[in-house]
Amino acid sequence: MRKIKIQDLKDFCKAALVKEGLREDYAKICGEVLAETDALGTNSHGTKNLYGYIKKIRVGGIDIHAEPQIVKEGPGFAVMNAEKCIGMVPSVKAMEVACEKAKKTGLGLVTVKNSCHFGAAGYYANIAAHKGMIGLSMSNVDPNMTVPGAKGMLIGNNPFAYAAPANTTPTVFLDVAMSNVASLKVVQAKKDRKSIPDTWIVDKDGLPTADPSNYPDEGAMQPFARHKGYGFAVMVELLTGILSGGCTSIGGDIVSWCFEPEKPNNVCHAFMAVDAEQFLGEGVLAGRMEEMSRELRQAPKAKGSERIYTPGEIEWEKYKVAYEEGFTIPEDVLISLQELSADVKIPLKTY
CATH class of the missing domain: 3.30.60.50 (Hypothetical oxidoreductase yiak; domain 3)
Incomplete structure (x- = not known):
């Protein structure tokens, strides 16, 4: 097993993207999102995919020079066109805008169209939670999921995440797909x-x-729980593709980001921030979340159970270890990073 320091992992990602031609601040955003995702233990959506994004850039499926633009907005909302940008960049920008609008109005919602795979939805929800807000993030994806009574790929498994601040853990959060x-x-x-x-x-x-x-x-x-996962996948379509005026997974214009790298992914996202301070007062949300978390952890346990976890608690424990001891790289992630390192001729500092 090999390990890497999280900052070294971020630096490697940034350097690889800069070498491909991505502007430095955007490359830093991508490195932050992917390495932080690995630190939380969600390795399927972290740095393992960086080489895939770079291959997609090289064949034109991602526009490395794209500049996401807000094309419509009001006091509490905005619509952003990602312009085929790598997905992490418009997503971070959109959640930051949602938080700014929430500070003014109590609620901020930003939709994004014409984007690409954005990694783990939980990262963006946590942006709002780290600011003391409630964060919601979601994306439609290429049709890869069936629905009750059908066969074949009909709708995306459309990831969804929420996050809120707490005290014992940095946040309470959940990041799931509808499959x-x-x-x-x-x-x-x-x-x-x-x-x-x-x-x-x-x-x-x-x-x-x-x-x-x-x-x-x-x-x-x-879909998870059959009709329930199906219904939630439709909800994500409503708030992403339909509300942004972009593509839906059902409409046939969204293709797989990794299986068809030469084509634009065309996915849409939505990011919501709720400024709980305007609802409850300063610092109240984290305290109430901590109270609820404590009650959950202290609830009577099932026979043989030693511990009850709150949403996100396992991930934050992994995160703490990753920053204190380094990130232990799973074999499939290591292979992908080593292949990229050899390709771009940038050393990967493992130990």
Whole structure:
């Protein structure tokens, strides 16, 4: 097992993107998002994907010179056109704008269209939470999920996240997709030639299967809790693609960011910030979240259970270890980073 210091990981990501031609401040944003995601333990959406983004830049699927622009706005909302930019840049910018508007109006909502895969939704929700606000973030994605009664890929598994400040942990947060698992986990299982639980995907006939070998050419992801995950995926479409005036996963204009790298991804995002201070008073939200968290942790435990976790608590424990001891790099992440390092001729400082 190899380790890397989180700052060294951020610096490597930034250097690789700058070498490709991305402006330095945008490259820094991407490095921050991806490395912080790894620190929280969400390795499927962290630096493992950097080489994929760079390959997409090289074949024109991402415009490395794009400048995201706000095309419409009011006191509490804005619409941003990402202009085919790498997804982390418009996403950070949009959440920052949402927070600024929330400070003035109590609520801020920014939608983004014509963007690319933005990594982990939780990172952006936590931007608001670190400012003492409630944050919501979400994105539609390429159609990779079936719905009850259908077969084939019909709608995206559309990730959604929320976050709020607390005291014992930096935030209480949740980051989930509307499928039972993220599609990248199925892709990894296929690469590793491993079987999967039959609750993850369906086959070409719409029936549950434990064999990922034909995915994504055949079959589709299963929504969590069937109609519930399906319904929440539609909600994300409403607030992202439909509200922004951009593409929807159902409409056929969103393609996979990694399986069709030469094409624009065309995904849409939405970011909401709620300035709880205007609702509750200064510092009240974190205290109330801490009170609720304490009650959850101290609730009667099931037989054999030693601990009750609050949402995000496991991730923040991993984060603390990553910053104190370095990030332990999973094998698939290490391989991707080493391949990129050899390609761009920038050393990866592991130990």
